[in-house]
Amino acid sequence: MDLEKLATNFQQKINEEIKIEPKDWMPDAYRKTNIRQISQHAHSEIVGMLPEGNWITRAPSLKRKAILLAKIQDEAGHGLYLYSAAETLGISREEMLEQLHTGKAKYSSIFNYPSLTWADMGAIGWLVDGAAIVNQIILCRTSYGPYSRAMIRICKEESFHQRQGFEILWVLSQGTKEQKAMCQDAINRWWWPSLMMFGPKDDESPNTAQSLAWKIKIKTNDELRQQFVDMIAEQVKVLGMTLPDPNLKWNTKKLHYDFGEINWQEFWNVVNGNGPCNKQRLNARIKAHKDGAWVREAASAYAAKKNQPQSKVA
Amino acid sequence: MNNLIKKYFYGDYGEIEEGGSNTSQENQWPLWEIFIRSKQGLDHKHVGSLHAADAKMAIENARDVYTRRLEGVSIWVVESKYITANNPDEAGELFEPAKDKIYRHPTFYKLPDKVNHM
Numbered sequence: 459m460d461l462e463k464l465a466t467n468f469q470q471k472i473n474e475e476i477k478i479e480p481k482d483w484m485p486d487a488y489r490k491t492n493i494r495q496i497s498q499h500a501h502s503e504i505v506g507m508l509p510e511g512n513w514i515t516r517a518p519s520l521k522r523k524a525i526l527l528a529k530i531q532d533e534a535g536h537g538l539y540l541y542s543a544a545e546t547l548g549i550s551r552e553e554m555l556e557q558l559h560t561g562k563a564k565y566s567s568i569f570n571y572p573s574l575t576w577a578d579m580g581a582i583g584w585l586v587d588g589a590a591i592v593n594q595i596i597l598c599r600t601s602y603g604p605y606s607r608a609m610i611r612i613c614k615e616e617s618f619h620q621r622q623g624f625e626i627l628w629v630l631s632q633g634t635k636e637q638k639a640m641c642q643d644a645i646n647r648w649w650w651p652s653l654m655m656f657g658p659k660d661d662e663s664p665n666t667a668q669s670l671a672w673k674i675k676i677k678t679n680d681e682l683r684q685q686f687v688d689m690i691a692e693q694v695k696v697l698g699m700t701l702p703d704p705n706l707k708w709n710t711k712k713l714h715y716d717f718g719e720i721n722w723q724e725f726w727n728v729v730n731g732n733g734p735c736n737k738q739r740l741n742a743r744i745k746a747h748k749d750g751a752w753v754r755e756a757a758s759a760y761a762a763k764k765n766q767p768q769s770k771v772a
Numbered sequence: 773m774n775n776l777i778k779k780y781f782y783g784d785y786g787e788i789e790e791g792g793s794n795t796s797q798e799n800q801w802p803l804w805e806i807f808i809r810s811k812q813g814l815d816h817k818h819v820g821s822l823h824a825a826d827a828k829m830a831i832e833n834a835r836d837v838y839t840r841r842l843e844g845v846s847i848w849v850v851e852s853k854y855i856t857a858n859n860p861d862e863a864g865e866l867f868e869p870a871k872d873k874i875y876r877h878p879t880f881y882k883l884p885d886k887v888n889h890m
């Protein structure tokens with residue numbers, strides 16, 4: 459079959475909502491875009507464990523500690539589902555890690571902000587996981603089969619993350635004056651970075667059109683961001699707290715919330731490595747990988763040794 | 773038709789990744805495909821894959837990754853390189869013979885109303 463025919467067949471499958479599977483023919487750019495998006499998504503899950511890991515030993519009760527541990531373990535699992543999905547496109551795990559560690563590959567900028575108080579565990583669960591869920595629910599319908607299946611698995615687990623976060627803030631919002639202030643402060647610090655999680659505006663996001671045509675993306679950044687604002691603007695009322703945006707206002711014509719302008723300079727600053735914790739996060743990942751080297755080698759050596767007598771018989 | 777599933781090479785990466793390293797595949801733990809029986813009486817179903825040094829570690833990792841919420845009562849693991857798959861480009865011819873044999877389906881037979889629930 460010639461290339462043009464293959465490309466036509468491919469696009470037809472996409473149009474008919476038939477998933478693309480690993481060994482199917484696909485355009486190189488489709489493969490590349492998926493490798494980039496899935497691997498960076500995987501990196502985000504892994505680096506995303508760090509701001510929360512910061513509070514495991516300081517969780518206010520054994521119950522909260524167990525919940526936080528379970529949540530963070532889920533994120534490790536999410537990273538693994540996604541790395542595996544990316545590997546089906548032909549990139550190796552080692553290569554992806556190398557890209558992360560050398561800074562060639564990005565991860566979600568949100569994780570370059572520090573987690574300063576216990577209330578941040580609540581705000582992260584509610585806002586950061588909440589924003590991730592909005593993104594991920596729609597990605598369950600993405601055209602690449604392994605990515606879509608990973609997303610479905612992840613979405614099943616995410617709802618607990620958001621609910622436990624909201625519950626942390628809910629408890630604080632019912633507490634002392636200091637606890638209420640801590641709750642509001644965490645919301646104030648995490649609100650804008652959460653909005654940035656949806657990425658640049660549509661007119662500044664050059665890959666969007668092609669990604670939509672290939673159904674790698676289903677909705678645009680701005681559509682998803684609006685959906686998130688509408689959801690959170692209502693939920694924050696339940697907490698009796700506010701969002702730090704004087705321009706946030708229900709628009710009766712659009713039937714959506716209007717909201718203020720994101721500080722895009724800050725966004726690009728953090729993307730380009732100059733956020734509050736970029737260095738710290740990357741160093742923590744590299745250190746963990748290096749410190750684990752002897753374990754990986756020992757396990758390989760043990761497996762090889764165990765296999766030896768067997769292979770002689772065979 | 774001997775078409776092994778190969779998940780461990782492809783040389784064509786995005787612009788950001790271009791000029792990536794030549795990390796060798798040999799020092800990477802092998803890839804395993806994971807199958808889980810969600811409860812007694814059901815088939816094992818493919819759930820995904822993971823890296824592990826040996827079969828025992830693959831099962832333990834699969835337990836941690838795929839059954840954190842009691843999703844399984846039994847795990848099968850098999851090294852990905854041992855799975856043989858048909859070539860999707862030839863799927864048309866491979867499955868073609870089944871296409872025109874509609875008489876294999878119960879709905880092909882029009883029976884009198886009285887016995888049509890058969």
Ligand SMILES: [Fe+2]
Pocket residue numbers: 503532533536590612616
């Ligand atoms: Fe996650």
Ligand SMILES: [Fe+2]
Pocket residue numbers: 533587590616619
């Ligand atoms: Fe999460």
